[in-house]
Each structure stands twice: as structure tokens, then as C-alpha cells.
Amino acid sequence: MGASVVLDPVDLHLLRLLQNDARATYRDLAAQVGIAASTCLDRVARLRRSGVILGHQLRLDPAKLGRGLQALLSVQVRPHRRELVGPFVERVRALPEALTVFHLTGPDDYLVHVAVADMADLQRLVLDEFTSRREVARVETRLIFQRWDCGPLLPPGASGAPPG
Amino acid sequence: MGASVVLDPVDLHLLRLLQNDARATYRDLAAQVGIAASTCLDRVARLRRSGVILGHQLRLDPAKLGRGLQALLSVQVRPHRRELVGPFVERVRALPEALTVFHLTGPDDYLVHVAVADMADLQRLVLDEFTSRREVARVETRLIFQRWDCGPLLPPGASGAPPG
DNA sequence: CCTGAAAGACATGGGTG
């Protein structure tokens, strides 16, 4: 299930193009890759079935939605036992301010990426939803100046440039 | 430009649905929201023009691409001046292992989310691309046990459930 | 904001190297 999948250069080219614009038509994709549209459809359908493509996501601008401030919260949950951390993660995931939650190695058990309206909103979030909780031993807040998304995700060793 | 945008309940409902499945057809969206398909198209086009919708992204499974290990690297860049950090960020963004880069407040200037093949690959990445660099004063590596994506991003105060 | 029609994309089945 979690095994790696064999991908030929055509698959990689398709994935690269789709990561730039996931709504590109199969016709356009096929033209750029140099195969027929139906073949392109077959390829992408297979990538979906094999689990390489998990889904299609909308990228939104948090600032345009009135969430101009983003932060990372490092959270220690003590004691770090299943019956405590399970509900903790679910509660945090359900917060409208939460974007992503990471469970990490190291002294800070969880990293929570949040988007809030402003500093007062962030203060309220930290005080009411984190430090006031018994299971939360410590919270460290870092503001995000800027965020960059990186190039397309490709298998190790795959060249970044399209072939030919 | 960065200003917030007025969104009525129909817009919010559309955004919620599209965040679940960004490739849903306008026909299906319209049926669920209770408007005509053409109106739905108008709405989404306006959301795109106004910048609320930045784009459509493919969600891939890093493990299926042979990148089964993810980590967060906290990086101190010293001295923290523009002529050093600009190239640093661009170089890191260009790494095939890099997923996201954050510029943060606090003692750790940058947080880099990476996906690698295995522990040896991570070691190589840290040693060759980070600690060997003159401008990198310190790197702290934390492994990611698990990652959760959270609910749809909505404006502050917007109810999470669609309107009855 | 809806209706309706035209243009276009998707998805299937059959044929070829």
C-alpha cells in the first residue's frame, strides 16, 4: 500500500504540469507531453488509482479571507499518552484557525500552523484554546513573516526539467 | 490589493465544497448550493479574479513517490541580511526535497519542510545543503511522525456548517 | 440570477504497432 510506484518520464512530465495547474485539460496536457488525449486520461486515471494523486485542492489567499496573520505554535502535550493526544489533535484540527498539525520528534510534540485575523485574535486563540488546557504543558508562538511554496514534488533522482 | 473581500453565504458554501474537491463540476456545485450552473461559474470566476482563489493544486502522496520520510529543519542564517538570506531562500526553494519554506520571528529564522527517501537521504541533505554552508549558523532537525490537514479555510466568524 | 443553445471536454470501445 505505502509502496513506491514506478513512474516513467511521461508520468513525471504529467505530474509536473498538473502541479502547476491541476485544472489543465487532458487535451492541453496531452499536447504538451506529446501523447493522445485519451492516453493522457489513462495515465492520470492510473496515477489516481495507484494513490500517487491524492486529490485536487483549492489554494486560497488567507489574507483575502480576513486572516492576514499566520503563526506556528509549538505545543508540548504532557503526559504524552494516547488517551490525551488523540482528543487534543482532533480538537485542534477542528479549530477554524488551524491549517495543519504536525506530530514531531523532539521536545515540542506538535506544531500547529494557524491563520488568524490579527494579533488580538492570535492571543485569544493561544490563551483560550491552548494554554488554558490542562494537557498543554507549553506553547511557543512564532509569527510567519512569509511563506514560500517550493517546486513540484518528484521522486528522488528525477531530473527537474522535462525530457526532450 | 491585500484587502479583505466581501463574501456572502453562497460564496462561502462554494469555497467549502471546492476545498473538499476542487474538480467538482459546476453543475454539481450548483445543485448543492441551490443556484444555476452558469451562476456558479460566475461566482467562481469572480472569486478567482478577486484573488480569493489563487489556483488549483494537485495533492500528491510523497511516500508513493519514494519520499517516505518528512522532516522540519529549523535554520539560523547569520548574519541575517538581505544579501545573504535572499539567495539562501532561493537555493533552498530549488531543492527537490523542499516542500515549503517559512520565514519566522524568533531565534530560528527559517523553517524548511522537506520530504526525503530515508534517513540517509536526510543526513545527506542536512550536511551537504545546510550545515556545510557558511551562512547557515545552526540547523535543528525534527522528524514528522504524522501530518494532518485541517478543515476548510473560512473567514473569521463564518460558521463551519453550510446554511440551512 | 435563470434559461437555453452552441462549443468543447471527457470517457468509452475498437483497432494498430
Added chain:
DNA sequence: CACCCATGTCTTTCAGG
């Protein structure tokens, strides 16, 4: 077996009210 071509169906898109 992977690919291409042709076709019916559905979706998108643009008038007009």
C-alpha cells in the same frame, strides 16, 4: 501492452431576458 482514433455523453460557457 501501450498507444491512438472515433464517437456519444456530459460539462462548460456565452447570449439574452
